Amino acid sequence: MTDPLDSTDRKILNALTANARIAITELGRKVGLSKTPVAARIRAMEEMGLITGYRAILSPLKLGLSHVTFVEVRLTDTREKALSQFNAAVRAIDAVEECYMIAGGFDYLLKIRSRDMADYRRIMGEQLSTLPHVAATSSYVAMEAVVEQNTPSL
Structure with missing residues (x-):
């Protein structure tokens, strides 16, 4: 099976992993694409099941769960x-x-x-x-x- 991801997809995933709330326009600047192709790539990766969701990461320490x-x-x-x-x-x-x-x-x-x-x-x-x-x-x-x-x- 061949890898369905190219280097731009990997850059997008790395950026989303670091900050899932990044604006699409900012993400486009980071990976060298305009807003529309970045959004299309994200949508395709979601449809592939590669991106399964977005969530807030809570601090267990701040919640008293140390x-x-x-x-x-x-x-x-x-x-x-x-x-x-x-x-x-x-x-x-x-x-x-x-x-x-x-x-x-x-x-x-x-x-x-x-x-x-x-x-x-x-x-x-x-x-x-x-x-x-x-x-x-x-x-x-x-x-x-x-x-x-x-x-x-x-």
Whole structure:
């Protein structure tokens, strides 16, 4: 399969990643095109499903969510029905910032945001430990975010 993006598309994506609210005319100046072709390229990338949406990125620290814990989860059952049940249940927990199915010594890796250790303990006791098919968990508390929300250049 060939790459559908040319260098101008990549410049557009990099600029939108840095600032999704950039004016089309300003974006055109940055990439060397007028407003109409830039808008057409963006629309085409949206239709391709390459651009899936635009959103505000909130500061977890300003929201009081400075505590980050990574949680390994091992399941008692990894058949499709059990995985689907776990996936649906974990999506309903607001404190779960990210969740990945893992190939390795455990089944899932969760990134949990909370106010502090007491808040995390409540989330673990009331929500995470009640997820379907959970056999065991291991928690790792982050001391410092070295790289967060880094988007590689295209």
